[in-house]
Amino acid sequence: MNLRLGLLVALLLSGLATLPAAADDFPQRPIKIIVPFPPGAGPDNVARLVAQHLQDAFGQTVVVENRAGALGSIGALEVARSAPDGYTLLMGTNTTQASNVATFKKLPYDPVKDFAPVIRTTTTAMVLLVNPASTAKDLPQFLDYAKAHPNLTAGYGSGASQISVAQLQSRGGVSLVAASYRGVPQAMTDVMAGVIDLTFGDFSVAIPQIQGGTLRGIGVTSATRNELLPNLPALSEALPGFEATIWYGLFAPAGTPEPIVNKIYAECAKYLSMPKTRATFADVGVIVAPLAPAEFGAFVKSEVMRWSAEVKAAGIEPQ
Known part of the structure; x- marks a missing residue:
């Protein structure tokens, strides 16, 4: 019995000893960061800067x-099913890791159990955008126009934008036709x-279009006016309670060795500082807001609860 116990202890110690070495040697081949949204989207812009x-x-x-x-679930699922070795990462968001829990009847991955949080990178918000030819030049004008023209078409391409469309209807008393992208x-x-x-x-894709005059910004979804677009009002100024603050961050598949997660985190944290x-x-269009792996993990759990409540309050039926 003692011999068997001794061998077991030796094996365990040997296994533990290899982890730092694996982290020291990491990476030995290319790393892939999956962005579960199209090129040019906010998470894509951040991922490319971090990747470089x-x-x-x-x-x-x-x-x-x-x-x-x-809504990002295709890319998130790919990472969840990848080898837990640090070579496949996800640039996740509040959509993939939080609101999708409530917007899908059966999400094919668990945003908490199937991932190892690495680092929250940034936070940002969104802008309500209309065509510059629109007669609505500010938020009060937009609300008046929307009430006088029921069933305007509102496009969304993320959980946060979907919830924002629903909030605009419920809090603004307007009727919109939601279209998924x-x-x-x-x-x-x-x-x-x-x-x-x-x-x-998202700010990252909206600001250049606003500055270039190809789109008109009406208001921002942050709780108060945002430092990145200080001249635009918060939608909450006319619609109390309106808020949709979003975030991006890196995730690895669950089971990725902690030393490897910590190595990627340390390098990202250095860059963000x-x-x-x-x-x-x-x-x-994003604000640096890093969270370490443990903090990020706790944050994600709280976000699942928060966004699930937002989805329910917005009256969005799961797909």
């Missing part, structure tokens, strides 16, 4: 691959083309 830094820091290729569809950029393109009437766009990074991220 990790590539420079690790001396290995870091590839960003877009797997859009089903593979991602926010596609909905914005159709607003610009006059195919649909409005959408909610740089003043140049903060300025670069502000330019693409």
Whole structure:
């Protein structure tokens, strides 16, 4: 019995001893970051900046691959089913890791159990966008116009934008026809083309269009005016209680060795702490807001509860 116990202890110690070594050697081949939304979407912009830094820091290729569809669940599921070795990561969001729990009748992955949180990278908000030819030039005018023209078409391409459309109806007392898109950029393109009437766009993709005059911003979904668009009112100023603050972050498949998770986290945290990074991220419409793995994990659990309540309150029926 003692011999068997001794062998077991030796094996356990041997296994533990290999983990730091594995982290020291990581990575030995290319890393893939799956973005579950289309190119040009907010999470895609952040993922590409993070990927470039990790590539420079690790001396290995870091590839960003877009797997859009089903409100991000297609890409998230791919990562959940990947080998837990740190070579496949997810740029997850409040949609994939929180609100999808309530917007799908049967989500094919568990956003808590199937992932190892690495780092929350950023937070941001969205903008209510209309075509610049619209007669509505501010929020009061928009609400008056929407009430006088029932069944305007509102496009959404994420959980947060879907919930925002529902909030606009319930809190604003307007009737909208919601139209689902593979991602926010596609909905914005159709607003610009006059195919649909409005959408909610992430700051990272909305700000350049507002500045370029191809879309008009009506209001922001953060609880108060946002530092990135200080001249636009918060929708809550006219519609009390309106809020949709969103976030992005890196996840690995559940079971990824902790030393590898910590190594990726440490390098990302270093990058996010740089003043140049903060300025670069502000330019693409996001605010640096890192959380370490344990904090991020607890945050995700709380977000599942928060967004599930938001979905229910908005009256959204699960798909």
